[in-house]
Amino acid sequence: xxxxxxxxxxVDYAVHFLSAWRAAKDAGVEAGMTQAVEDTxxxxxxxxxxxxxxxxxxxxxxxxxLQNVGGLTSAAMLxxxxxxxxxxxxxxxxxxxxxxxxxxx
Numbered sequence: 001x002x003x004x005x006x007x008x009x010x011v012d013y014a015v016h017f018l019s020a021w022r023a024a025k026d027a028g029v030e031a032g033m034t035q036a037v038e039d040t041x042x043x044x045x046x047x048x049x050x051x052x053x054x055x056x057x058x059x060x061x062x063x064x065x066l067q068n069v070g071g072l073t074s075a076a077m078l079x080x081x082x083x084x085x086x087x088x089x090x091x092x093x094x095x096x097x098x099x100x101x102x103x104x105x
Contacts, residue, residue: 002069009081013044017084029096033089048081
């Protein structure tokens with residue numbers, strides 16, 4: 001169950017980011033990427049911080065398993081948000097540029 005929460009949030013962040021990028025892609029790959037970051041970063045960071053804070057509360061309890069779940073999920077939400085703005089743009093650029101290069105041959 002914990003894995004599905006973490007993966008679900010990570011995929012959700014990526015979908016929102018890629019959707020914004022696709023909408024702004026007419027301005028060009030790089031300009032669209034910049035616009036997507038500007039459009040989605042506040043919402044993604046707010047969500048990641050709030051969900052992380054909610055799970056972090058579990059670390060304050062006395063039950064060790066809940067402390068572990070709270071700490072792991074809290075950290076994973078922040079990592080998912082960071083990777084949305086680090087890994088997704090790199091991978092999206094790579095795929096886009098490889099498609100552009102293969103079409104010109």
